[in-house]
Amino acid sequence: MNLKPETLSRIDEVITHYPEQRSATLPLLHLIQEDIGHIPDEAIPWIATKLGLQPINVYEVITFYPMFRRKPIGRRHIKVCRTLSCALLGGYKTCAAFEQEFNTHLGEVSPDGEVTVDFVECLASCGTAPVVLIDDDLHEKVDAAKAKQLSDQIKAEAAQRR
Amino acid sequence: MPAPAQTRIIFQHIDEPGYTNDLACYVRHGGYEVLKKAVTRKPEELIDEVKKSGLRGRGGAGFPCGVKWGLVDRKSGKPIYLIVNADESEPGTFKDRYIIHQDPHQLIEGTMISCFANNVKQAYIYIRGEFPHGAKILEKAIAEARAANLVGPNILGTTYSCEIYVHRGAGAYICGEETGLIESLEGKRANPRIKPPYFPAVLGLYQCPTIVNNVETLCHVKYIAQHGGEAFAKIGTPGNTGTRVFCVSGHVQRPGYYEFPAGTITLGQLLNEVCGGPLPGRKLKAVIPGGSSAKILRFGERFKGKRKVGAEMVDYDWGVEDVPMDFDSLGMIGTMGGSGGVIVMDDSVNMVEALANINAFYSHESCGQCTPCREGSLWMKKITTRMVHGEARHEDAALLKSVADQIPGRTICAFGEACSWPTQSFIAKFGDEFKQYPETKKTAKPAGAAALI
Numbered sequence: 185m186n187l188k189p190e191t192l193s194r195i196d197e198v199i200t201h202y203p204e205q206r207s208a209t210l211p212l213l214h215l216i217q218e219d220i221g222h223i224p225d226e227a228i229p230w231i232a233t234k235l236g237l238q239p240i241n242v243y244e245v246i247t248f249y250p251m252f253r254r255k256p257i258g259r260r261h262i263k264v265c266r267t268l269s270c271a272l273l274g275g276y277k278t279c280a281a282f283e284q285e286f287n288t289h290l291g292e293v294s295p296d297g298e299v300t301v302d303f304v305e306c307l308a309s310c311g312t313a314p315v316v317l318i319d320d321d322l323h324e325k326v327d328a329a330k331a332k333q334l335s336d337q338i339k340a341e342a343a344q345r346r
Numbered sequence: 347m348p349a350p351a352q353t354r355i356i357f358q359h360i361d362e363p364g365y366t367n368d369l370a371c372y373v374r375h376g377g378y379e380v381l382k383k384a385v386t387r388k389p390e391e392l393i394d395e396v397k398k399s400g401l402r403g404r405g406g407a408g409f410p411c412g413v414k415w416g417l418v419d420r421k422s423g424k425p426i427y428l429i430v431n432a433d434e435s436e437p438g439t440f441k442d443r444y445i446i447h448q449d450p451h452q453l454i455e456g457t458m459i460s461c462f463a464n465n466v467k468q469a470y471i472y473i474r475g476e477f478p479h480g481a482k483i484l485e486k487a488i489a490e491a492r493a494a495n496l497v498g499p500n501i502l503g504t505t506y507s508c509e510i511y512v513h514r515g516a517g518a519y520i521c522g523e524e525t526g527l528i529e530s531l532e533g534k535r536a537n538p539r540i541k542p543p544y545f546p547a548v549l550g551l552y553q554c555p556t557i558v559n560n561v562e563t564l565c566h567v568k569y570i571a572q573h574g575g576e577a578f579a580k581i582g583t584p585g586n587t588g589t590r591v592f593c594v595s596g597h598v599q600r601p602g603y604y605e606f607p608a609g610t611i612t613l614g615q616l617l618n619e620v621c622g623g624p625l626p627g628r629k630l631k632a633v634i635p636g637g638s639s640a641k642i643l644r645f646g647e648r649f650k651g652k653r654k655v656g657a658e659m660v661d662y663d664w665g666v667e668d669v670p671m672d673f674d675s676l677g678m679i680g681t682m683g684g685s686g687g688v689i690v691m692d693d694s695v696n697m698v699e700a701l702a703n704i705n706a707f708y709s710h711e712s713c714g715q716c717t718p719c720r721e722g723s724l725w726m727k728k729i730t731t732r733m734v735h736g737e738a739r740h741e742d743a744a745l746l747k748s749v750a751d752q753i754p755g756r757t758i759c760a761f762g763e764a765c766s767w768p769t770q771s772f773i774a775k776f777g778d779e780f781k782q783y784p785e786t787k788k789t790a791k792p793a794g795a796a797a798l799i
Contacts, residue, residue: 201511203468204552209533214475214514235533248535248713249516251475263476267437268638268703268798269595269689276797305519305707306437307476310595310687311602320478 185226191219195234205235209245213252222253250304257300258286258293260338263317264326266303269310274327278314279303281328285335298342349615350606353581355589356452356565357605360444367483369490372451378496380572384459385504392463396567398575400587404441405431405522405560406637406685407760408673411567415464415557417547424554428466429531430457432473432480432561433515433522436637437707438687441591441603442561446473446480450487454510456564458497459571461508464557468509472527475516484512519711523759524558525550526713537715538759562591582608586672590683594621596690597628609675613643614667617690628692632775633666635676636684638704639764641771643669649679681771694795697776698738698783701768702730702799708765716757723765725749730769734799738787743780747773 187195198211212231217223223246232239246252264270264279279290282301288294290303309315312324316334323334359365359375372378384392397412418426430453434442445453453471461469473481488510491497499507518536520526525539528551550556559567566588570578579587586608595601599622606616613635617623624630630645643666652659653675669675673683691700709727714720726749733742750769753762773780 201513204532206533207513207531210514210516210530214516237533241533244535245533249475249518250710251517266703267707268700269438271703271798272596272689272691272695272700272796274796304476304517305710306435308434308440308443308474310438310440310689311593313595313601317476322479 185216185220185224185230187216187219191215199235206237206241208235209237209242210249213242213246213249217252222256225254256293258298259342260299261317261319262299262301263304263307264301265305265307265309265313265315265317267306267310269306270314273313275314277328278316278326278331281331282316282335285332285339296342298338347615349619350610352605352620353589353607354605355569355581356445356562356591357441357603359452360448360603365448367448367450367487369451369487369494372449377451378455378491378494380568381455381458381462381496382502384571385462385502385506389463389465392459392571395570395575396463399566399570399578400575400585401563401566401570401578402586402673403560404562404566404591404686406436408683411559411563414547414559417545418464418557419548419555420465422548422555425468426464426466427551427554427556428457428461428464428469429524429527429551429556429558430469430471430561430564431522431524431527431558432471432477432484433527434474434477434561435519435522436639436685436687437704438593438595438634438637438689439685440593440595441686443477443480444603445561445565446477447483450484451491452565452568453484453561454487454491454497456566456568457510458491458501458508460557460559460564460567461510462506463567466508466557469511470531470551471510471512472521472531473512473514474521475514478514481512481514488512518713519707520713520759520761523761526759527558528556535713537713538761540758582610583670583672585609585674590671590686592616592671592686592688594688594690597625597630597692597695598690599623599625606671609670609672611671612667613669613671613688614665616671616688618667621690624692628694630690631693631695632691632697632700634681634687634689634768635669635671636682637687638689638707639767640676640684641681641767642775643679643681644775647775651678653678694792695798696783696786696791696795697772697779698730698733698786699798701772702727702734704768705730705765706799708761708768712761712765716762718753718756719762719765722749722753722762726765726769731799733783734787738784740781740784742783743773743777746780 199208286294401411402408526536530536546556590608676683705727709723750766753766
């Protein structure tokens, strides 16, 4: 597994936060996912060895928590909140707008490789519904028009890179 | 009667222009003065203040904080851990988000005071995975506090040492349940633990005594250490002391967060005056008063009975609008104050579709270890989704109820109750709407009605 030196040093540091190494399972998964973009197969025995666990101990954690993914996703991750408060104010329309803008379906990498759109459960910003998390940034009151605007921004950034 | 004025204790600086989340700004506003005084007092005194304050946990259950602290096993010789529950996962709740992002040092000060009072040497802030910025802000704030000798070894020149680390979750609702959270912090699936006999106060993290408190609760502790338990108990009403932060979302003109002395505002005042009432041309139809697991209330229904006011029993006859927003009053009318998340629905909403949305949430979030919950939440989702997107049958309401009725009381944790209460209460309050749904489906939806599933 090819991890950045910075990731490796953060991994060694975070393990010291806990009296029992197993506690570092989630932090390690986060760090690896942030570095590589997903959790590759070889990460499972790697973490297990690092923390003195069996691979199943790591595997069962990955499959339990929705944020960990086993496959690469698009360059940007668009997570639209699906839960009630957001849905009441048009969350389903917002999600459909993103899918349409990037010609993609939920959970898939868009044909241009730019995004993966997901419908996720409550993001805890119900007062500014509908909300969308794009990578680490929360966007509030995202109706279909604002979804188009955010999509245009992502597309413009992509065009600039090319 | 007009709504009372907001009393912002916890949210005093939230959205204040010029207020930033760094240590310097917090100190300029008197920050960490309370901790400085607290470490000169006896820890037992601080615990007594919290007991006197009557503070009830703000995470959902409303369990008295002082009692929780009183249950901690202090004789085992094992280290005592404190975990800040910053999982904020109950749909409709978004108060802790603002504390963490805008006023993190208030939480850290409250945490350090609570740690000192309970002789805790190691605290963890378990923050939900969906707050990546929040986690970074807290880490930075802890580093600042550590550099200023407010967190870490020998704080403020005393012999007392305590570390705080931030631990990120990864998108599982059940991590808000305290024993699920502990399992998660131990690096496992967040399957809640069987209790009784052992509660976290005796056997928690790493089988050591553990206190799990909500973010807002710990901020209240700071206020209590500053002003005393008696002063805190004077705010609000007996049994519901201090302030309460309400998070209002859904179909009102001004959704958001509002802080009031507990028990002093009614649901009607909150929704109609504070939040500006329904959207133009709409009428309020239903409200979930304490996070999505709380039982729904139907505008137009009435609640009658006797309640204790002071030493006397008096009759009450309330409409939904008249209900005081406190743990006890909401409990009396068959729902709960929970986490303070108030979700409002107007007459554009079809209740079958709203329930289908909630059922999809609980089905997704069941941890899966107890069969009644894992299977029941899935079937409730399947039935309500089929009603909306496939064939709806007149007997579906009875079927849903039969599934929901077999879950609560038969599971390890309260998720069993949380996932069945919506179905039970929606059918109890809006049974006709479920029975009529096969016909309703054939007619046009009200203009502006949003897809919910």
